[in-house]
Amino acid sequence: MIHNRTVIEARPAPTHTIGPVAWLRANLFSGPINTILSLAAIYLLVSLLVPTIQWAFIDADWVGTSRDDCSREGACWVFINARIGQFIYGLYPRHEIWRVNVTFGLFAVLIAWLAIPRLPLKRWVAVATLVVFPFVAFALLYGGRFGLPVVETHRWGGLMLTLVLAVVGMVAALPIGTLLALGRRSKMPIVKSFSVIFIEFWRGVPLITVLFMASVMLPLFLPTGMNVDRLVRALIGITLFQSAYMAEVIRGGLQAIPRGQEEAAAALGMGYWKRMGLIVLPQALKMMIPGIVNTFISLFKDTTLVMIIGLFDLLGIVQAALSDSRWLGFSVEGYAFAALVFWIFCFSMSRYSQYLERKLHTGHKR
Incomplete structure (x- = not known):
């Protein structure tokens, strides 16, 4: 063979x-x-x-300063170039724009520091971002300190205002929503009842109604002579509204964690807050990343509703520019620009959430 x-x-x-x-x-x-x-x-x-x-x-026109420079049949991006400063900063004084740039530049550095895996001192940077940065940002944007002139909030607008509303709403809604979710699962009747009533009330009311009530009705219930800034009222309304939705997202993640995890932590002698903070919530938050980011994206887009109370965010300032008699007829370019900006931010959040899912993958994905 x-x-x-x-x-x-x-x-x-x-x-x-x-x-x-x-x-x-x-x-x-x-x-x-x-x-x-x-x-x-x-x-x-x-x-x-x-x-x-x-x-x-x-066929688009790109360079120019007036509608006379739009002589072709394509898009007139000259309109965007001529109004780009207003679209980004609203009516913020031009000689004070550096304060906005410094604020958001500092915020971008802090977020990048937290997002890049190998950078050190992340815990201290996180504390600085959540505790110190809000006061620094307010001092820079509003002024009145360190010799900076005051810029009233009614002059804030454009992309700057959109980012302020979205960032404050996201940062404030997550911890409040977490407490509400824990309260709804609590065995204490008063805490559970308060959490359920709060969540169901705010989820049952449209955001546009919340903003309208915060702007028009709330001042009627305040003491005589007391006035709350319109932007602050909008931020409070958005935060409370979004916290109710965030609470349900977090409650769904908590219910996905087997009860044995909490029971094992209790058997080791851990108290309630230690069990939640060290055992249950870290596991639940990994599973809730898609829902949390989806809620954040929804919040970012819902900021456009502040137009009804006289705050001109990015979309509002674009619509205001379209009413200018010198630029009538270029609504497509204006809305296309606003849509592109919103898409860039929402898509970036979506991609980063997918990165976090891959990074924090612990065997839940099949």
């Missing part, structure tokens, strides 16, 4: 099983129906994308 011991060299996989052609055959053209649907979808995309690209880029 003759045994062939010759080793056959490795050969590449057949071209029809790997590569772009194989992917197309497997996913888009795997059968007659899929082929027809894929061709129809491609035709629809081409029909929409080609004119859009032609209008937005090829």
Whole structure:
């Protein structure tokens, strides 16, 4: 008997099983129906994308200072260039814009420090971000200290105001929502009843109604001579409203943790707050990242509702610019710019949440 011991060299996989052609055959053209649907979808995309690209880029006007510089048939991005300062800073004094830039530059550095894995002193940076930075930001933006002139909040607007509303709402809603979620699961009747009533009340009222009540009705119940800033009222309303939704997201994560985790911690002699802070909540928060980020994205987009109380966020300042007689007829460019800015921030939050999910993966994902 003759045994062939010759080793056959490795050969590449057949071209029809790997590569772009194989992917197309497997996913888009795997059968007659899929082929027809894929061709129809491609035709629809081409029909929409080609004119859009032609209008937005090829035939667009980019440079100029007035509508007279928009002589082509495409988009007039001159409108955005002429109003970009107002879109970002609102009516903030131009000679004081450096204060806004310093504030958000400092905030970006702190967030980047917390987001980059290998940087040291993260605990102290987190404390500085949550405790020290809000006072520094208020002192810079509002003024009245360190020789800085006061800039009233009615002059705040544009992207700056959108970020203030969103960041304050997110930072404040998460701890309040956590306490409400724990209170709803509490065995103490008074705490549980208060948490349930609070959550169900704020979840049952539209945010636009909350803002309207905070702006119009709340001053009627205040003592004579007492006045609360309109922006502060909006921030309180947004925070309370968002806390109710955050509480339900966190409660869902807490219910996903097996009871044995808390019982084991209690058997080790841990008190309630230690069990929650060291055992239960860290596990639950990892599972709640998609829900929490989804709530944050919803909050970021809901900031546009402050227009009804006279605060001009990014969308509000764009709409105000469109009413200028010198720029009538460029609403598409204005709304496209606002949509792009909102998409960039929301998409960034979504991608970072996916990064956190991969980083904190502990075996829950199947």
